[in-house]
Amino acid sequence: MQLLSSSIGRKILMAVTGQVMILFALVHLIGNTTIFGWLHGGINAYAEHLHALPPLVWAFRLFMLAAVSIHIWFGIQLTLENSGGRPKQYAVKSTQKVTFASENMIWSGLLILAFIVYHLLHFTMKLIPGTALVTDAEGTVNVLTMVVSSFQNVFVCAIYAGAMVALFLHLTHGIQSSSQTIGCSNDRTLPVIVRAGTLVALAFLVGYITIPLSIFAGFLKG
Amino acid sequence: MSDHKTMTLTLIVWRQKGPSDPGKFETYAAKNITEHHSFLEMLDCVNEDMILEGKEPIVFDHDCREGICGMCSQVVNGLPHGGQDRTTVCQLHMRKFKDGDTIYIEPWRARAFPIIKDLVVDRAALDTIIQAGGYTSCHTGGVPDANSILIPKPIAEEATDAAECIGCGACVAGCPNGAAMLFTGAKVSQLAILPQGKAEAAARVTAMTTAMTECGFGNCTNHYECQASCPKGINVKFIARMNREFLKAQFA
Known part of the structure; x- marks a missing residue:
């Protein structure tokens, strides 16, 4: 199977799984904004609806785990192969198009991975010490209280904000790169996709970071 | 003076x-x-x-x-x-x-371009990619009449833009990964765009990209240093086209 072995095939798998994760991030962001109260019952009602069908939740989790695993596996493999692509660097380091983001995809990616692990331990498995877990009579954790109390801590806020900056950097290159890899660009569309990708990355950064910051600043209360 | x-x-x-x-x-x-x-x-x-x-x-x-x-x-x-x-x-x-x-x-510095002496490198790896499929092998018979195969002007221009590649290897030298995607993309595209090249497009892209990896060229990370380095200004759209050709070949 050329998709699993060839240079372009593995890159296409990375591009597609990356785009799946972008879609996930979009839905996740829309879900998070229920904390601002536009859904009746707020984020607690959202969390309840989301987990109403456990088999579906688990099917989706496994699907995302597969996408993330493929992306990471080939990301590391291709980066390792590329590290020897130019055995000796030029004496004068001079580039014309390379950006900080495009050069550091592996590092922004690994930071995001570390964050995902922390984030799952924090709000999904609720194992991070110091997280306020208030349960109702049925044993359901009050999500709003958990989130708001967490983000009143400056360190937790900083971890989330830092991770979102890494995500921003990863996406400024990743969105245009993935569309080029799956062949969805040409000389007219590529400049548009580059700009649109940066805008989407910025929208994710602002959207995600607003929640911890508005809690920390005291605008949003439990 | x-x-x-x-x-x-x-x-x-x-x-x-x-x-x-x-x-x-x-x-x-x-x-x-x-x-x-x-x-x-x-x-x-x-x-x-x-x-x-x-x-x-x-x-x-x-x-x-x-x-x-x-x-x-x-x-x-x-x-x-x-x-x-x-x-x-x-x-x-x-x-x-x-x-x-x-x-x-x-000299050009890339894993696939060993240095022979001083500023001279061995670029035979680019020839290996061409030998893998950068040609048409269908029997064309005698010289056909002019315009017996109608090719619209924009398509002929597009193929010629890809064919501008002079195979110098600057794209590889400029690429931080030592990848030959712009070279291979141009060589795959110049044939895939034209009707005479379409017949073998799937086999060609598979063979040429396989040869590319076997020669030790790196993988593309879409920095586009290659296009900036290219003395003929070959556009990275030909890399996207090769990627499309590759995807099509998977289902051919």
Whole structure:
């Protein structure tokens, strides 16, 4: 199977799984904004609806785990192969198009991975010490209280904000790169996709970071 | 001659006796250089002085010296062909430099391009990619009448844009991963765009991209340094087209 072995095939798998994760991030962001109260019952009602069908939740989790695993596996493999692509660097380091983001995809990616692990331990498995877990009579954790109390801590806020900056950097290159890899660009569309990708990355950064910051600043209360 | 002003430059040049020699930088003075000298003529002057002094001249690849053959291959101050837009190093002129400048001259550096001597690298890997499928093998018979295969002007132009590639390898030299995606993309596209090339498009893209990896070229990370390095300005849209051809081939 050329998709699993060839240079372009593995890159296409990375591009597609990356785009799946972008879609996930979009839905996740829309879900998070229920904390601002536009859904009746707020984020607690959202969390309840989301987990109403456990088999579906688990099917989706496994699907995302597969996408993330493929992306990471080939990301590391291709980066390792590329590290020897130019055995000796030029004496004068001079580039014309390379950006900080495009050069550091592996590092922004690994930071995001570390964050995902922390984030799952924090709000999904609720194992991070110091997280306020208030349960109702049925044993359901009050999500709003958990989130708001967490983000009143400056360190937790900083971890989330830092991770979102890494995500921003990863996406400024990743969105245009993935569309080029799956062949969805040409000389007219590529400049548009580059700009649109940066805008989407910025929208994710602002959207995600607003929640911890508005809690920390005291605008949003439990 | 409009002026007789000459410049003196300091050259820091990569010298390597052979493939297994570790190599090192040597410093030379380039004297009596006018702004009308091409970069290679400037090196010729330095080499003439060195020969008179009984030293081993700097070895570099060159042939047509008019920017169309793809033989010259030098990284000047960190940029393939010196970084002037759409210019081979043989067409780079000394008017781009100032008296007293220090210039670093290095060979193409990529895993797939072993150094033969000084600034000369072995680019046979590009030939290996072409041999894998950069041709049409269908029996075409005698010379057909003109316009017996109708090709719209924009499509002919697109194929010609891809065919502008002179195979110098600057895309590989400029790529931080030493990838040959722009070269291979151009060679796959110039045939895949035209009806005569479509018949074998799927087998071609598979064979050529396989050869590309086997030759030791890296994987593309879409920095687009290749397009900026290319003396013919080959567009990265041909990489996207090759990726599409590759995807199509998976279902062929």
